[in-house]
Amino acid sequence: MPGENTREHILVVGGSSGMGLALAGNLLASGHAVTIVGRSPERLARACDMLGHAPGLEAVAADATSEDEVERLFASIGDLHHIVSTAADVGGVYVPLSEMAVATARRVIDSKVVAPVLVAKHGAPRLAAGGSITFTSGIAAYRPAPKGSVVAAINGAIESLVYALAVELAPIRVNAVSPGWVDTPIWDAVAGEGKDAALQAMAARLPVGRIGRPVDIAQAIEAVMRNGFMSGTVVHVDGGQRLV
Numbered sequence: 001m002p003g004e005n006t007r008e009h010i011l012v013v014g015g016s017s018g019m020g021l022a023l024a025g026n027l028l029a030s031g032h033a034v035t036i037v038g039r040s041p042e043r044l045a046r047a048c049d050m051l052g053h054a055p056g057l058e059a060v061a062a063d064a065t066s067e068d069e070v071e072r073l074f075a076s077i078g079d080l081h082h083i084v085s086t087a088a089d090v091g092g093v094y095v096p097l098s099e100m101a102v103a104t105a106r107r108v109i110d111s112k113v114v115a116p117v118l119v120a121k122h123g124a125p126r127l128a129a130g131g132s133i134t135f136t137s138g139i140a141a142y143r144p145a146p147k148g149s150v151v152a153a154i155n156g157a158i159e160s161l162v163y164a165l166a167v168e169l170a171p172i173r174v175n176a177v178s179p180g181w182v183d184t185p186i187w188d189a190v191a192g193e194g195k196d197a198a199l200q201a202m203a204a205r206l207p208v209g210r211i212g213r214p215v216d217i218a219q220a221i222e223a224v225m226r227n228g229f230m231s232g233t234v235v236h237v238d239g240g241q242r243l244v
């Protein structure tokens with residue numbers, strides 16, 4: 001069974017940016033092998049530079065919303081101890097419902113609901129005993145804001161998916177980490193030039209007095225991944241945002 005002192009192989013879908021990149025960095029620093037996945041080869045190459053091309057680091061370009069690409073990914077990377085997905089493509093979806101283009105909604109749903117289904121379907125058979133799958137949901141499921149309907153829906157959906165897969169894929173453990181607002185590149189797509197003002201205003205409201213850092217979420221994902229008694233659970237790492 002994988003343990004803290006064993007060199008493990010962990011797949012991080014979404015590992016080329018934000019929380020996934022921070023997680024990859026932590027795991028590599030602990031001596032594990034990490035395969036990061038994203039669609040953009042350029043973004044993956046930049047991530048490998050940021051991770052110092054550490055021994056054990058691999059990068060694979062794949063679109064997790066494509067079943068063919070997910071199948072090819074798992075056929076090519078060998079056995080795994082844990083699978084994590086932080087992938088999301090939320091560009092253009094923060095608009096009033098009356099302006100919502102259905103193609104945009106479908107792309108976003110694909111990235112955070114269909115992709116996890118595909119990753120679990122093709123990844124579960126590659127997991128070693130004691131293995132786990134961890135997805136990321138998000139605060140929007142609990143504190144929805146105007147213009148955030150689709151994002152609220154996908155985060156709620158992924159949590160229900162986690163409960164169902166924890167039962168269906170047992171003894172593989174399946175969990176989610178639900179981040180609050182975290183300063184990552186996703187905010188360029190969410191708020192553009194309004195990013196800094198939005199994050200500062202939220203920091204002032206939060207019980208912890210600051211916005212999340214990618215490493216806050218990376219630490220929680222690693223804890224969930226390692227806790228052999230945790231399955232079908234959503235861990236909130238949101239600075240207390242659900243309370244304010």
Ligand SMILES: NC(=O)c1ccc[n+]([C@@H]2O[C@H](COP(=O)([O-])OP(=O)(O)OC[C@H]3O[C@@H](n4cnc5c(N)ncnc54)[C@H](OP(=O)(O)O)[C@@H]3O)[C@@H](O)[C@H]2O)c1
Pocket residue numbers: 013014015016017018019020037038039040041043044062063064065086087088089111112115136137138139140178179180181182183184185186187
């Ligand atoms: N940051 C926040 O404030 C916040 C708050 C609540 C929840 N969350 C959730 O936390 C998770 C991580 O967010 P983040 O802020 O770290 O995001 P991020 O910095 O934008 O990183 C997203 C990653 O997912 C990859 N990706 C997107 N679509 C993909 C696809 N179809 N196939 C494969 N990879 C794909 C991206 O690479 P490519 O674009 O190259 O594919 C990138 O590596 C997301 O699920 C997000 O919804 C974030």
